[in-house]
Amino acid sequence: xxxxxxxxxxxxxxxxxxxxxRCHQTENHRYMYWYRQDPGHGLRLIHYxxxxxxxxxxxxSDGYSVSRSKTEDFLLTLESATSSQTSVYFCAISRNTxxxxxxxxxxxTVL
Amino acid sequence: xxxxxxxxxxxxxxxxxxxxxxxxxxNSMFDYFLWYKKYPAEGPTFLISISSIKxxxxxxxxxxxxxxxxxxxxxxxxPSQPGDSAVYFCAASPNxxxxxxxxxxxxxxxxxxxxx
Numbered sequence: 001x002x003x004x005x006x007x008x009x010x011x012x013x014x015x016x017x018x019x020x021x022r023c024h025q026t027e028n029h030r031y032m033y034w035y036r037q038d039p040g041h042g043l044r045l046i047h048y049x050x051x052x053x054x055x056x057x058x059x060x061s062d063g064y065s066v067s068r069s070k071t072e073d074f075l076l077t078l079e080s081a082t083s084s085q086t087s088v089y090f091c092a093i094s095r096n097t098x099x100x101x102x103x104x105x106x107x108x109t110v111l
Numbered sequence: 112x113x114x115x116x117x118x119x120x121x122x123x124x125x126x127x128x129x130x131x132x133x134x135x136x137x138n139s140m141f142d143y144f145l146w147y148k149k150y151p152a153e154g155p156t157f158l159i160s161i162s163s164i165k166x167x168x169x170x171x172x173x174x175x176x177x178x179x180x181x182x183x184x185x186x187x188x189x190p191s192q193p194g195d196s197a198v199y200f201c202a203a204s205p206n207x208x209x210x211x212x213x214x215x216x217x218x219x220x221x222x223x224x225x226x227x
Contacts, residue, residue: 004154031213042115042200042217043155050212058214090154097213098143098204102154 003027004103006091012109019078021106023091025071031094032074033058034066036087037105043090049074081110114138115203117218124225130188132221134201137182141203145215146175146186149198158199159186191225198222 003026013019023032031050035043035058045058047066055066063085065077078085088107092100116135124130132146142163147155161168161175161184168175174187188195202215 033214035217040219042117042219043202043215044217045214048212048214056212059216094213097211099145099157099160100213100215101157102147104154105152 004091004093004101006089006103006106008106009104010107012111013081014111015082016080019081019108019110021076021089021091021108023074023076023103025074025093027093027095027101028071029093029095030071031097031100032068033092033094033100034064034074034076035090035092036060037090038087046076046089081108083110086110112137113219114141115201115216115218117199117201117221119221120219121222121224124191124223126193126225126227127190130186130191130195130223130225132186132188132199132201132223134184134186134218135182136184136203136216138203138205138216139182140205141216143204144175144177144184145202145204146173147200147202148195149200149220155200188223191223193225193227196223196225 005024007022033048034046044060049055049068067075091103094100145160146158149155177184198220201218205211
C-alpha cells in the first residue's frame with residue numbers, strides 16, 4: 001500500500017470556522033490530489049498539485065484553498081466552513097499521472 | 112454534466128458467478144480508465160486500468176473491457192467472492208502522462224453485494 005496518511009480522520013466543526021486537513025506521503029510522488037466524496041456524485045476533484053508550490057483548481061474548488069510547501073505534505077484549507085462542505089475528503093498521490101493511490105479519508109461534519 | 116456514468120446503483124450476485132459492472136463516458140478526450148474498489152470507512156483501492164490503445168486488460172479474477180466506439184467500459188469479476196462486496200468506482204483521465212496532470216473524473220459508484 002502507498003504510504004499516505006490523512007489527519008485528522010474525523011472532525012466536527014461549526015459554520016464559519018477555518019479548517020485545515022493534512023495529507024502526508026512517504027512515497028516521494030510528485031502529484032497530489034484532494035477529492036471529496038458525496039452520495040450520488042462519486043469522487044470530485046477539489047485541487048491538485050504537480051510539484052512543490054505548484055497547484056491548480058479542480059472541478060469543485062470554490063471555498064477551498066491548498067498549499068504544498070514540501071513534497072510530502074499537501075494541505076487543504078476551508079477558510080470559512082459551510083454545511084455544504086460536510087463530506088468525506090480523500091487525498092491521492094501519483095508518481096506519473098496515471099494511477100492514483102488514495103489515503104484513508106477524513107470525515108468532516110460542519111454544523 | 113456527468114461525463115462518467117455508472118447507471119446501476121447496485122448489483123447483487125451469487126458467490127462463484129460472474130459480476131459485471133458497467134460504466135459509460137461522454138468525453139472523447141478520455142484515454143485512460145481505471146476501476147477502484149472501496150470498503151466502508153476506507154479509501155478507494157486501485158483494482159485495474161486500461162489504456163485506450165487496448166480493448167481488454169486482465170489481472171487474475173478481474174478483467175476490464177473497453178469499447179471506444181460505444182464509449183463504454185465494463186469490469187468482469189470471475190468468480191465472485193463475498194469479499195468482493197464493496198462499492199466500485201470507474202474513473203477516466205484525459206491524456207494520461209501528458210498535460211492533464213492525471214485529473215480523474217469518477218462515476219457515481221455501484222454497490223456490489225456477493226451472497227454466499
